[in-house]
Amino acid sequence: MALPWPIRIAGVGRYLPERVVTNAEIATLCDVPVEWIEDHCGVRERRWAEPELGETNSWMAAQAINEALEEAEFDGRSLDLIINASGTTEQMIPDGGPLIQRQLGLEDTAIPCVSVHSTCLSFLQGLQMAGALLTAGTHSKIALVSSEIASIGLEGAERETPSLFGDAAAAAILTSSAEGSSQFESIRFETYGAAAHLTEVRGCGSRRPPNHPDTVPADHVFHMDGPAILQFCLDRTEGFLERLVPGLSQELGDIDIVVPHQPSRVGLQAMFNRPWPEAARVDTLATLGNMVAAGIPVNLYEAVHLGKLTRGSRALLWGLGAGVSFGGAVITY
Template structure:
């Protein structure tokens, strides 16, 4: 069976930086409360002209540039998002059009909310494994400012906008582990964006936090077992950037204290499906991560869905 490797990781963030001090003027909150509860100092918001597909295309172009690959070589585009209002044409088709990909690429959108990116990686990997795809562009893109409820102080401080992307290619060896994915259907209402709530993001934060403290370490260890990677060999951990209080303890809980842990939530907020590639791309620009380093990626979100795998650093 054909293997898959990551060629590059790219990202894009809007220019507008929104600090906690600015949020204090919009909702009943303050910097001390936000940082103590979730660890966020600032986040980015996109302008009216920066739609989900525009954010996705800019992150995709960054990833293609880093890979040294022309868009014409891409034969599959997958976009993970939960904040795109338009249903058709989907975001992947729009990105393919904006990139001027000429060769009839497959264009797929998926929505498993914050866990969308690892799901999308797994779908692309399986398409490559069976010969349906050679080069895949996998993108997480969100404009959560469009679905933020600014009357809810518990969620309005979390959400942000941005996009991240990976270029995957067929390989003689397998550099992405089998995905571990699943859901907790009885917690499906814990995180939601529903028409009955004016298409606004809402969540039961306490329920999600309690679930993460007990379930995340066990699932993360199962991902490593499936990847045949020992915790002490993990070089980088990129967890969904939802809450610093969830992210910080994970390495210790799974026995990977030596791992570099992405904490981009502090300056990017929660960007849902975009958070893993966005955080990893920024980390790789800031830090020398040797090629082949095992990177644990793991996300959870609406549904309640989760997914994760281990990739080797490009």
């Protein structure tokens, strides 16, 4: 199905947990100096959800979808698909889609639900899936949401990891658009499995099942070889951008804003280490951290609500994910 696709983001929404976690709290948790955290990771504070108080993945997702529906002026019952595009899960079975549907009060509607999991690139993968379905004409209104609670898997991880991650949810309502207006212009993904074990949670699957004698608590915690993953991505970033849009690694052209996944301070510096104007980016790393798949849609929400992304303007959405995967999309909003 050839691009461009006539797709419109009709509304966006987000939910940020109430609890703000400062670097002073992280310093105590990880036994590191407060100054080291912001200098090394680029994060000043982050939000952590409290599932025991009701801030679950599905509840957060529903808050974000409801805001997006309100902005789009749609009723939830008019949706014909809900896509849960998240890297973290509330439980293994069922997938998050039915849980989100129930939190929306739509459990009696038979609206189909599906989950897409590509770690930090899940939202972009969901965007591609939704765009293809809308362009094919099989669907008319799709809710796409990423809801992440990474904080529950950080205790006992390497000291950099709790410093980086924050929790959040963000959603978009997608519909078809008139030819020549809002559209998806270019979408590309690349995966390099040679680096699959540089970022991983070994547990929760058949490799380290819960009752196996070799399974230990550390198997259920996120692990990352930061320097190795950074170098691996640096070696491939320019080539990926050129394959997404020729010339993109050197200039943005008529792209107005860059909406990134934000892995870390060094990761963002590497992603933006090219002659792109500083003003043409959205960056919430210092106050929200690495939000896994919710990072791109939260930054999309920021761009829209700060007036940096307006109807007819063009945006580059892109990032990296465990695997290692690269993903990017150029859209006319």
